[in-house]
Amino acid sequence: MTIKEALASNNPIDDITISGWVRTRRDSKGFSFLSINDGSCLANIQAIVDDGIPGSESISMATTGSSIKLTGQLVESPGKGQSFEIKALEIEVTGTADDTYPLQKKGHSQEFLREIAHLRPRSNLFGCVFRTRSRLAYAIHQFFQEKGFVYVHTPIITASDCEGAGEMFRVTTLDGNQTDKKDDFFGKPTYLTVSGQLEVETFACALSNVYTFGPTFRAENSNTTRHASEFWMIEPEMAHCDLEGDMDLAEEMIQYLIKDTLQHCAEDLELFGKFVDKGLLERLHSVSDQAFQRISYTEAVKILKKSGMEFEYPIEWGINLQTEHERFLTEEYFKSPVTVHDYPKSIKPFYMRINDDGKTSAAMDLLVPGIGEIIGGSQREERLDVLMKNMEENNISKKDYSWYSDLRRYGTVPHSGFGLGFERMLMFVTGVANIRDVIPFPRTPGSADF
RNA sequence: UCCUGCGUAGCUCAGCGGUAGAGCGGGUGGCUGUUAACCACUAGGUCGUUGGUUCGAAUCCAACCGCAGGAGCCA
Numbered sequence A: 001m002t003i004k005e006a007l008a009s010n011n012p013i014d015d016i017t018i019s020g021w022v023r024t025r026r027d028s029k030g031f032s033f034l035s036i037n038d039g040s041c042l043a044n045i046q047a048i049v050d051d052g053i054p055g056s057e058s059i060s061m062a063t064t065g066s067s068i069k070l071t072g073q074l075v076e077s078p079g080k081g082q083s084f085e086i087k088a089l090e091i092e093v094t095g096t097a098d099d100t101y102p103l104q105k106k107g108h109s110q111e112f113l114r115e116i117a118h119l120r121p122r123s124n125l126f127g128c129v130f131r132t133r134s135r136l137a138y139a140i141h142q143f144f145q146e147k148g149f150v151y152v153h154t155p156i157i158t159a160s161d162c163e164g165a166g167e168m169f170r171v172t173t174l175d176g177n178q179t180d181k182k183d184d185f186f187g188k189p190t191y192l193t194v195s196g197q198l199e200v201e202t203f204a205c206a207l208s209n210v211y212t213f214g215p216t217f218r219a220e221n222s223n224t225t226r227h228a229s230e231f232w233m234i235e236p237e238m239a240h241c242d243l244e245g246d247m248d249l250a251e252e253m254i255q256y257l258i259k260d261t262l263q264h265c266a267e268d269l270e271l272f273g274k275f276v277d278k279g280l281l282e283r284l285h286s287v288s289d290q291a292f293q294r295i296s297y298t299e300a301v302k303i304l305k306k307s308g309m310e311f312e313y314p315i316e317w318g319i320n321l322q323t324e325h326e327r328f329l330t331e332e333y334f335k336s337p338v339t340v341h342d343y344p345k346s347i348k349p350f351y352m353r354i355n356d357d358g359k360t361s362a363a364m365d366l367l368v369p370g371i372g373e374i375i376g377g378s379q380r381e382e383r384l385d386v387l388m389k390n391m392e393e394n395n396i397s398k399k400d401y402s403w404y405s406d407l408r409r410y411g412t413v414p415h416s417g418f419g420l421g422f423e424r425m426l427m428f429v430t431g432v433a434n435i436r437d438v439i440p441f442p443r444t445p446g447s448a449d450f
Numbered sequence B: 001u002c003c004u005g006c007g008u009a010g011c012u013c014a015g016c017g018g019u020a021g022a023g024c025g026g027g028u029g030g031c032u033g034u035u036a037a038c039c040a041c042u043a044g045g046u047c048g049u050u051g052g053u054u055c056g057a058a059u060c061c062a063a064c065c066g067c068a069g070g071a072g073c074c075a
Helices: A003-008 A056-061 A110-115 A124-146 A197-207 A243-264 A266-275 A280-289 A297-306 A323-333 A384-393 A402-409 A422-430
Strands: A013-028 A031-037 A045-050 A067-076 A084-095 A190-192 A209-217 A230-239 A293-296 A338-344 A360-368 A372-379 A415-421
Touching (some): A045 A056, A124 A243, A124 A266, A124 A422, A197 A230, A230 A243, A243 A280, A266 A280, A360 A415, A415 A422
Parallel strands (some): A045 A084
Antiparallel strands (some): A013 A067, A031 A045, A209 A230
16 A cells, blocks of 8 residues: 555554655654655655564664565554554565665755755655656646647657757767768768657648647757756647637646646645745646736837836847846736747747738747746748748758648648747746756756766 | 856865864664654764965865856757
């Protein structure tokens, strides 16, 4: 039985077996108390082990970090702090942990725990983070599946080196002496994907509503709390959908995910609210209940200009919003998530649909307090002639991307989609400020341990 | 990649030119239905690395390495 199940019981249980890892042991003359955790939930279960029961001679080996198996009874606890506890009838120390075990009863810094990423899931904080991560992934599938979206697995190895964005990781079997790319495994240069969007568009133009959810790789040398070289991304793509519908879906999804987490990860969120981010629960409730703000890029620039704020980078129509601008909009001006739409076309990639004004693209970014951009999306250019012109202007090879323009050549439809950074969403939901602390084994420039 | 800060015991940190310290954790003993238990005793350190200044460097300077935060890029 898991500890979660045992603790959920309202009645004594005559015969119970639990297995887990010792968090603390408190010895008395004649008996010992153990706090045991198995990761099924945040809470530990307390066990009392009397001297003389089978296995009790090994109680001194049940140190912090060791693994044990207990058989006994679940009984009402005479002590304060827990309603039920286990009265052990038999104990077995499955695996010992000597005094080099790095986790202590006391709290550790997140920096230290990052260095022992193989043991940090045994800490309260990281147990909560990774249980929440699992539930959030499940909720994402549930959200799309309930709406009839089809889950598409786009390739991880790709020859599309474009989107204008991001440095890519080369995938190659060439050794140092071979230089001819024709000798490489795929006969041409290949990379790890930076986005499944272009490929998933082909499925949207067949199955209508689709989504991807998979790993994504960026070889950018970015060193921030919200960038990783390997992360997970969700990319829905909808046929017969314009930018308006795209923004509707993005906002509905964010609210759905927050509500789901509030409902199913209450115990974990309570810990985040207590130790990570005091305002977390209040913010999550307000975000899940209130309508999001929605403004055009042009309006955003006006607001920033009129704000009277001294920005390090003065805002001007035509340049991208800087982090400081985004933070001002979402954290100070609106104090809520903000969707900014219709950006200048010059700062957006070739596949985004050009608006009728000829100056802006049907693009949108969803900004949230504390993190900034959590979603980036657009309506795609569905007109063949306009797309070809965009490709020319952006120096995109028409030959390499003929399969992409074919979608406009054969039965083209208006379609839209966006990308949600999974870890950024998890950061928003948990209040954890560093992306390295919401990924089991984070990969960042200069660091790929474990 | 740029800017800033920080590397002292297993962990968190104090010391900031003159004999390396505390709390927690570990070990030993005691004690109690205990709750980050309590009490006593105890072990534990090339002060990130290399070089320089100085009679003398954990302390001042430089370079390098590592980590963190901010910026750019983005999700």
